[in-house]
Amino acid sequence: MRTYRILLIIASLFLHDFGYCQQKNYIKWVDPFIGTERMGHTFPGATVPFGAVQLSPDTDTVPFSINGKYNRDVYKYCAGYQYTDSTIVGFSHTHFSGTGHSDLGDILVMPTIGKLKLNPGIASNTQTGYRSKFSHSDEHAEPNYYKVKLMDYSILAELTTTARVGLHRYTFPESDSAHIIIDLVHGIYNYPDKNVWTFVRVENDTLITGYRQTSGWARTRTVYFAIAFSKPFKSFGIVNGEKLLYKGFWRKFDQNSNFPENAGRQIRCHFDFSTKANEQILLKVAISPVSTAGAIENLTAETPNWNFEAIKQEGQKLWNNELGKIDIATLDERDMINFYTSMYHAFLSPTIYMDVNRQYRGLDQNIHIASNFDNYTTFSLWDTYRALHPLFNIVQPKRNIDMINSMLAHYSQSVHHMLPIWSHYANENWCMIGYHAVSVIADAAVKGNDGFNLNLALEASVQSAQNEWYDGLGYYTKLGYVPEDKSSSSVSKTLEYAYDDWCIAQLAKKLNRMDVYKDFSNRSLNFQNVFDSSIQFMRPRLSDGSFKTNFDVLSTHGQGFIEGNSWNYSLYVPHNPEVLVSMHGGKKQFESYLDSLFHMYLPDKYFAETEDITRDGLIGNYVHGNEPSHHVAYLYLWTDSPWKTQQTVRNICSRMYNPTPDGLSGNDDCGQMSAWFIFSALGFYPVAPASASYAIGSPLVTKATIKLDNGKTFTISTQNQSANNVYIQKILLNGKPYNSNFINHIDIVNGGELTFIMGSKPKIQKKKLKK
């Protein structure tokens, strides 16, 4: 696969005309299949940057639970697609990228011919339903374009999108019984009661409208739609698969056949055609968070015609602009693909969540108007506060402000008086821990990307940190730590609250609210309360003050941590590494602690516990596939061996990112894994978002030019760069020697050039470098 793809890319360098020749073609370096095998949980389908529609093939529909018990297989299908599958159920319009829990998969469309089948059937025998076999040799994906041959029906399916509309082009064989199935029961992470309600109207013979209301990860979620057909259907059916206790007076009518309205919990539709050989039927599927009227408005505004090629190219132009914000050169194509696919994955979400008329559904389920910002949803903040939002402060500053404004709107609408934790589609799903929106907000504020209401932001941050009912927070504020006997994952919570509190302090300082600064600076030291100096590990404490007995520093289960063990989480003090180092016994001991982390062998019994990752996702006991240690490789900068950061970062870059479907070692997590790679490939990383400082690692690029919104550019260049020359010998900033392992945000946004002179041997630094 890889060789084939690289050849294709090289060929396309010479042959492909995007119709905007003056600009460099970046999208050719994007391989949407990366991460679609195993645990990357990315999707290969079509979408525009941050688009509301992610139109992508779903290869299976595994129920979340069977007979009330969790079905482990559902996890594979977080993004609907697994590369190793050989059948496609259909093409649905909403997908998370890289999540480890899931939802969505709304409005599945599937073209078929022959006998009408309204159930998806099973993968081992596609004759049992409407699904079809497919082959990767008949499949192709690039940003905003996906195509596949549906083998069972000899139908070529092609997909492209605008922000709010999915455009399908189906090339049919000759048939007097061609069908387009619209399955509104289908969904990701489905279970029998997930479909709350579905409403469908056939407005005329080329337009249908409706909505799908579900209760899943988002408990009260509704997606409205409008679907236009390029050709009138000759007949149709909206079939409710439910056995109804109460039939009402609708029972007068045969609602299953050519009856223009139906509603219920198990609705599937079919639209029937006669087709000539190679006849193309196109569908525009617009979605809205507000209403079917909103969906129609989106449809009309974004896809006024049926020009598939134009819509595809328009979306690809958007992609090329976004990807081109960082122009890089690398030693080999592999890194180009990894880099631009990471950029692609980093720019998939958060997603736009409002109609073209600026209306959106708020957390209070009321309709609001985003008059002075673009409203976004899908905030996987426990993941993305770390590197994705910091990346946005460099290359997507305007969007990051809109995202913060979206979070502040969420706060204003929150009956819990909370900023978002993990929110999607006008819902808070409460997944994971902390209140990391405060990190995103403080990071932007501290970096001067502060075009939002800072006072409201501080109020929202402080209020979020004071909700005593929230996840052990009452105990945290009273005791200075979360007691494990009262709230599980107590150490992770304590450590992350402490970091978040430091973020709030930074925001307060900026606003000269020294009272708040002092309070939250004090709270930010709470990490010390869960450190057991007798064993030199973070360790859960109970409400009586004692440390948990029967404690296992390698286990991730029931030990007071989440998505990490104590060994990893004992390094989670991103905002105060100096104190962390001294807690661990000073630089030397800290360095050997880090060494042991990266070099020990994690026994199988502990690996088996590790969530969301594969064995190749481990480096020693370091788990790159989970986020809590994403800053850890950079902690060597606080030892006397910063070169170990350089070595480790390059090692992670090459081992944890591969340009293959199984190339991601864990969930991409809405772009956080990708953002880590982008930063690290450029040579620096935000160890503590909400500081304006980046830790310097080892650039993977030979050259990179960051095109800033202010019109300036910041260039990273290297000398003597190679796969072996991972060690920095010397740094020049704007041509002058630069004697720090840290670089400030202001130096980047002011534009300039950072030059790395590389070498094959570590440059042992004698002089202590301070942050």
Place this chain on the structure above:
Amino acid sequence: MRTYRILLIIASLFLHDFGYCQQKNYIKWVDPFIGTERMGHTFPGATVPFGAVQLSPDTDTVPFSINGKYNRDVYKYCAGYQYTDSTIVGFSHTHFSGTGHSDLGDILVMPTIGKLKLNPGIASNTQTGYRSKFSHSDEHAEPNYYKVKLMDYSILAELTTTARVGLHRYTFPESDSAHIIIDLVHGIYNYPDKNVWTFVRVENDTLITGYRQTSGWARTRTVYFAIAFSKPFKSFGIVNGEKLLYKGFWRKFDQNSNFPENAGRQIRCHFDFSTKANEQILLKVAISPVSTAGAIENLTAETPNWNFEAIKQEGQKLWNNELGKIDIATLDERDMINFYTSMYHAFLSPTIYMDVNRQYRGLDQNIHIASNFDNYTTFSLWDTYRALHPLFNIVQPKRNIDMINSMLAHYSQSVHHMLPIWSHYANENWCMIGYHAVSVIADAAVKGNDGFNLNLALEASVQSAQNEWYDGLGYYTKLGYVPEDKSSSSVSKTLEYAYDDWCIAQLAKKLNRMDVYKDFSNRSLNFQNVFDSSIQFMRPRLSDGSFKTNFDVLSTHGQGFIEGNSWNYSLYVPHNPEVLVSMHGGKKQFESYLDSLFHMYLPDKYFAETEDITRDGLIGNYVHGNEPSHHVAYLYLWTDSPWKTQQTVRNICSRMYNPTPDGLSGNDDCGQMSAWFIFSALGFYPVAPASASYAIGSPLVTKATIKLDNGKTFTISTQNQSANNVYIQKILLNGKPYNSNFINHIDIVNGGELTFIMGSKPKIQKKKLKK
């Protein structure tokens, strides 16, 4: 009961001060308990004229089906209340008045003290749940005011309303565990799957918001609410009774206790207080068809303060104004009560269906703005086209135009291209037959109450009459009748379509669309196609043209009729009595046919089949409790014995309307039964709405003054009126002898005086009187 009530009324004549002394007090003649026993299906609770909120006690909650089978007991509870019950479940905010199928019962509120109980419990033992025993001696109802003592808790409950807000006043005993239960599972015509979704937020300690989404008679119905408490609750719970397959990350929280948001299918809430003796806690419950934001806006606009008395009196002023539109005098109080209670019942629905900001939910489930009309819902048109809407053309002309505009909006939003059949709450429930909105429209147009878009109205009427998929209409247009083998109740449908078509013709004539007039005039003769002259009865035909064999003219089941047998329906040609008479063999034979209808004894086996009525609801084989014969008493005017109309009408007035809880002989049907009484008591009746002519019966009043919107008055006065003197001897119009059995609408709206000189003997008319 009756004596007690009459004494009370007489006393109130002298004692009651309504604060608007200059105006006569009409509301004292209204007894909201009339029709609450047996089959009247009225409710005794508080509401304002045509108000969106009908806040009324529900005495039981019987499921629509048990184990998938229809539960006959549910029928009793169409309005939630049965006078013979001895327990109250609580007070809910939406009720139909007089329907024979049901829905609603939204947002049940119940105050309790002591141990918290969240289930309603059973009537035979109120200790099993939150319900309470009550006694009629502790109960009182008047327009816009209801009170009852809840015996189990010694709580006095008082209710009043504005158009969109229900105001509760509960007087508690001393208790440290007082509760206000809000049961969102409760509903009328409930069954396990009826609750589709419920969403509740506790905004603060005195405000909650949310919505209740159900699928019942209205398939996709949502009621949004906002509830304000006069006193902060000390604790609360929003409890979902459902066993959840998927718990999401909400499982982190104890959602049942003081957690400010919950959602699900089985939500009940409690709000807890400590109360002093006689402490009053008030609740404002605002509803909205649009959103919780809309509900809050309604709440703020309509109930800016907590002044229960002022709100009650404001609503009673509205009632007094509406009731006073016809000022009458009668021979005895009984008729005063019957008349003004009928006026009250006639002005309960259709109900306003839009927020104070004019937003409403349309049939397409989108939000619309009623910019140039007030939007109404609850159109029980098969019932109300007969007399209720004609009554509105006299005393509610503005509202009737708004109702027609609401119907036209429904048509514009209808994916079925239909005017409403039976519509409520942004849904078409398809109950009963015909497309009688066309009658309402044509009646208003012909009578010059035509301030609506007449061309759109004609388009909508014609389109509604051309939908071949609708209820046998395709056959009707092709064959000239609905064949019983293709569509049941075929004769009723044929006869009613024929009448409706005549209405469309009248509208077309007014617009000088003579093509349409001709077409639909022809269609209006289709009643002839189902008359079997060999037996002189209307009789179902099959699609081969033959008449149904095994035909029983007295049975209402499976004979081609609905809510009537052939004997009654054979008189259903309201628009062409002349031809009807000749079909029946001429005047003499027709008269004896009518005589037999009113004087035969209906054998028990047929009575058992008769829907919605009691044995006292029969006069011979005439069933006043069902609507198809409502015009029949007036058909004697087309014989040589108009005095038999006079006799029969007075007979029906005295036998079918009693000022007692069981005083209605059948469902009030959203005011149709009441409107029949109002017209008949005044002395005339609209036999064929969409003609501008009324048939003259025999006035029950001694005097009546109709106050018209144009400032004029039309007075009916009588001479020599008595219970025996039911026969008209002479009529004067504006003092001049009037020699017709019909009076024109123009004579009424021009103002004037119609004087009836009554006598105890029929005045046998020699001269033929023409319509």
